[in-house]
Amino acid sequence: MTNKNKTVVRSMDILNLFIDHTELSFQEVIELSGIPKTTAFRMLKSLEEMEFLEKGSDAKYRLGILFLKFGHLVSIRLDVRKIAYPIMNELHNDVKEAVNLIVRDGNEAMYIEKIDTKQKVRLYTAIGRKSPLYAGACSRAILSFLPEAEIKDYLESIELESFAMGTITDMERLYETVVQARELGYTISRSELENHTSAIAAPIFNHKGEVIAAMSIAGLETNYQGENVEVFVEKLKNVTAEISKQLGYEQH
Numbered sequence: 001m002t003n004k005n006k007t008v009v010r011s012m013d014i015l016n017l018f019i020d021h022t023e024l025s026f027q028e029v030i031e032l033s034g035i036p037k038t039t040a041f042r043m044l045k046s047l048e049e050m051e052f053l054e055k056g057s058d059a060k061y062r063l064g065i066l067f068l069k070f071g072h073l074v075s076i077r078l079d080v081r082k083i084a085y086p087i088m089n090e091l092h093n094d095v096k097e098a099v100n101l102i103v104r105d106g107n108e109a110m111y112i113e114k115i116d117t118k119q120k121v122r123l124y125t126a127i128g129r130k131s132p133l134y135a136g137a138c139s140r141a142i143l144s145f146l147p148e149a150e151i152k153d154y155l156e157s158i159e160l161e162s163f164a165m166g167t168i169t170d171m172e173r174l175y176e177t178v179v180q181a182r183e184l185g186y187t188i189s190r191s192e193l194e195n196h197t198s199a200i201a202a203p204i205f206n207h208k209g210e211v212i213a214a215m216s217i218a219g220l221e222t223n224y225q226g227e228n229v230e231v232f233v234e235k236l237k238n239v240t241a242e243i244s245k246q247l248g249y250e251q252h
Contacts, residue, residue, distance in 0.1 A: 010035055011043050015052060015063075023060040080204065080213045081113050083246045087239050088115050088215065095235060097219040100199075102138045103212065105130060107154065109139035134160060134174055135167055137189035137201035141214035144181035145203040151178060166191030186233055190221055198224035200232045202240040207248025215240050 013033050017024060024032070030040050044061060047053040051066040084101050092099045098116035102109040108130040133143040133154065143151060160169040166189065168174045181187040186202045201216035217232045224232070241251070 007043070010039070011047060014040070014043055014047065018053075018061075018063050023056070023062045025060050029061065079247065080243070084204070084213075084215065084243050085113060087243055088113065091217070091235060091239050092116070092118060095217055095232060097217045097223065097232070100138055100216045100218060102142070102214050102216075104133070104142050107133060107158065109133055109136075109142055109214070111138075131163075131193055132158070132161070134158065135163055135189075136193045136216075137187040137199035137218075138214050138216035140177065140181065140189070141187045141201035141203045141216070142211055144178045144187060145205075145211035163193050164191045164195045166195075168192065185237060188224070188229070190224070196221050200224065200229065200236055202233075202236050204240050205244040205247070205249040207250075209249060212247075213243075215243070 010033075013035065014029060017029060017032050021028075021032075026041070026044065029035075029044065030037055033040065035043070044053065044055075048055055048061075048064070051064040053061045054064040055061055080103065081101065088099045088101060092115040096118045098114060100111055101113040102111050104110075109132075110130045111127050114127060131139050133139045143154065146154070155171060155175065160171065160174065161167070162169050168177065177187070186200060188198070188200050190198045197218060198221045199216045199218035201214050203211045204213040204215060206212045215236065217236055244251075
């Protein structure tokens with residue numbers, strides 16, 4: 001085991017102490033972990049600097065603010081998935097197309113659920129896979145409904161990379177699609193992440209009216225023409241509205 005691996009393992013040993021203890025002094029950490037004093041001091045200092053732990057005025061260590069942030073994110077993801085899954089399943093059985101659920105992960109979107117058992121062709125998407133917020137209908141459904149200032153900051157901070165023949169690589173056109181999505185309440189993509197595939201996506205909001213996830217219907221591009229688009233859009237917006245409602249969102 002390398003020194004770096006040992007450091008990570010020992011750091012986790014320290015953090016695991018706080019599963020059963022709300023707070024611990026330096027001496028208690030040493031006694032419970034069995035880690036030498038100088039090593040423990042160095043690790044505690046690093047964990048404190050990274051906000052994994054915080055040291056109170058009483059010199060005792062407690063879990064830091066970073067765990068609150070992580071816990072909040074995990075809670076959101078679990079809540080959204082738990083509420084969305086049965087609704088996604090009904091939608092999939094209805095439209096016979098892949099149905100995907102994503103959440104934001106920094107400047108990317110991450111797929112946290114997908115159902116495609118009735119679809120013969122497997123698509124780009126997979127649970128745990130990530131894509132930039134600007135590429136693909138599902139990702140852009142989150143981007144489009146962020147606060148305007150946040151959208152502009154994001155667009156100014158990125159370089160547009162092409163993933164397939166339909167990826168939007170022109171910044172002006174990208175912003176136009178964002179504006180259009182806000183007006184229509186949904187996004188659509190064609191060959192943006194994978195050639196010859198399309199997706200229609202809509203945002204999911206929490207009780208504060210913040211976009212926290214998005215859901216898409218996706219499949220081969222030939223199925224996303226004419227009246228099919230209107231049918232998919234209506235069904236998708238109905239289910240994302242229902243999920244948002246169950247998360248406490250009140251539409252005005």
